[in-house]
Amino acid sequence: MKSFQHVSVPTIEGAISTLKDYKGKAKVIAGGTDILSVLKDRILPEYPQALINIKTLSGLDYIREDKDGLKIGALARLSTIADNPVVNNKYRALAKAAKTVANPQIRNMGTIGGNLAQDTRCWYYRYPHQLGGRIMCLRKGNGPCAAVKGDNRYHAIMEAKKCFAVCPSDTAVALVALEATVKIRGPQGERTVLVSAFYQPLGNDLKDNEILTEIQVPEPPASARQEYIKFALRKPVDFGIVSVAAVIKVTDGVCHESSIALGGVASAPLRATAAEQAAKGKVINETTANSAAEASVAGARPLSKNSYKVEIVKTLVKRVLLSGDSE
Ligand SMILES: Cc1cc2nc3c(=O)[nH]c(=O)nc-3n(C[C@H](O)[C@H](O)[C@H](O)COP(=O)(O)OP(=O)(O)OC[C@H]3O[C@@H](n4cnc5c(N)ncnc54)[C@H](O)[C@@H]3O)c2cc1C
Numbered sequence: 001m002k003s004f005q006h007v008s009v010p011t012i013e014g015a016i017s018t019l020k021d022y023k024g025k026a027k028v029i030a031g032g033t034d035i036l037s038v039l040k041d042r043i044l045p046e047y048p049q050a051l052i053n054i055k056t057l058s059g060l061d062y063i064r065e066d067k068d069g070l071k072i073g074a075l076a077r078l079s080t081i082a083d084n085p086v087v088n089n090k091y092r093a094l095a096k097a098a099k100t101v102a103n104p105q106i107r108n109m110g111t112i113g114g115n116l117a118q119d120t121r122c123w124y125y126r127y128p129h130q131l132g133g134r135i136m137c138l139r140k141g142n143g144p145c146a147a148v149k150g151d152n153r154y155h156a157i158m159e160a161k162k163c164f165a166v167c168p169s170d171t172a173v174a175l176v177a178l179e180a181t182v183k184i185r186g187p188q189g190e191r192t193v194l195v196s197a198f199y200q201p202l203g204n205d206l207k208d209n210e211i212l213t214e215i216q217v218p219e220p221p222a223s224a225r226q227e228y229i230k231f232a233l234r235k236p237v238d239f240g241i242v243s244v245a246a247v248i249k250v251t252d253g254v255c256h257e258s259s260i261a262l263g264g265v266a267s268a269p270l271r272a273t274a275a276e277q278a279a280k281g282k283v284i285n286e287t288t289a290n291s292a293a294e295a296s297v298a299g300a301r302p303l304s305k306n307s308y309k310v311e312i313v314k315t316l317v318k319r320v321l322l323s324g325d326s327e
Pocket residue numbers: 027028029030031032033034035036054074075100101102103106109110111112113114115116117118119168169170171206210211212213237238239240
């Protein structure tokens with residue numbers, strides 16, 4: 001690892017002004033579970049001069065509920081979120097997603113802000129510089145996408161044009177189904193962005209000198225079923241290959257409201273609006289679940305090695321519709 005400055009900041013304002021001072025040559029560090037491996041493998045052409053340590057910001061690890069819903073400080077640990085009684089009671093899709101992240105050690109270190117802002121896991125992008133030189137591509141500034149003609153088994157099957165890497169965050173998928181927003185602070189002040197709009201084709205919405213400060217989750221409809229199902233190869237520690245989160249309001253067997261989000265299919269978790277429409281107003285049974293599953297993949301355009309993901313999406317959509325709210 002190359003050397004860098006490590007600057008601890010006591011306030012959000014201090015963090016923003018320090019980031020500004022470094023003029024794009026500094027990065028934020030929270031739990032460090034992602035950023036340190038990015039630096040260790042020197043995958044990015046520009047090595048940061050400094051890491052701005054935000055773990056020293058006091059009071060940014062809260063989980064509280066008010067009349068507008070749930071508020072989570074960006075420094076709340078994934079393990080704390082997974083164990084929190086309010087999250088488990090009313091925002092279960094998020095608790096379930098947090099429980100599936102990696103392993104206990106990473107959930108104990110990793111923060112929700114870092115989980116949302118973590119870098120992509122595309123294996124060409126992550127290729128270590130010390131093993132014969134980093135692989136450049138559009139997401140790193142320039143170069144062709146190696147995944148298009150290469151081994152793209154874990155890449156996007158929907159809506160990708162320039163970069164086929166998928167969003168690696170489990171919590172993001174649940175937060176999209178829960179229609180959550182993130183609060184971002186920078187030199188120009190504060191702004192709020194839907195989690196579904198936070199991800200961009202080549203990264204995320206954070207500017208160099210901005211900090212993600214809070215996640216806001218509106219209260220879901222009372223007694224709505226909530227689910228998060230993830231398909232991964234090595235269950236106790238792996239990133240999802242495909243995941244589906246759902247918030248479904250069913251009364252007398254009929255679906256009145258539904259919000260279904262797909263993970264592992266695109267650069268952002270995608271709302272499966274066609275599947276939601278296919279289920280709305282219908283009795284939830286095998287027939288409805290099958291037509292929603294088909295609708296969820298109508299826009300799929302798999303690459304050469306990942307058409308198997310289409311079948312997994314269909315299976316998981318069907319499963320979230322037919323399952324009861326499981327623990
Ligand atoms: C072996 C392994 C398995 C994993 N499996 C999964 C998995 O199954 N599912 C999953 O979702 N994730 C998985 N992860 C990723 C892991 O969840 C993330 O590394 C972790 O959540 C990042 O949080 P952190 O606080 O450590 O972030 P850091 O490593 O400190 O930061 C990550 C990135 O976010 C930025 N950042 C962090 N906080 C903020 C903030 N508040 N404002 C602005 N920018 C910020 C940093 O600059 C950096 O770019 C895995 C990681 C490993 C190493």
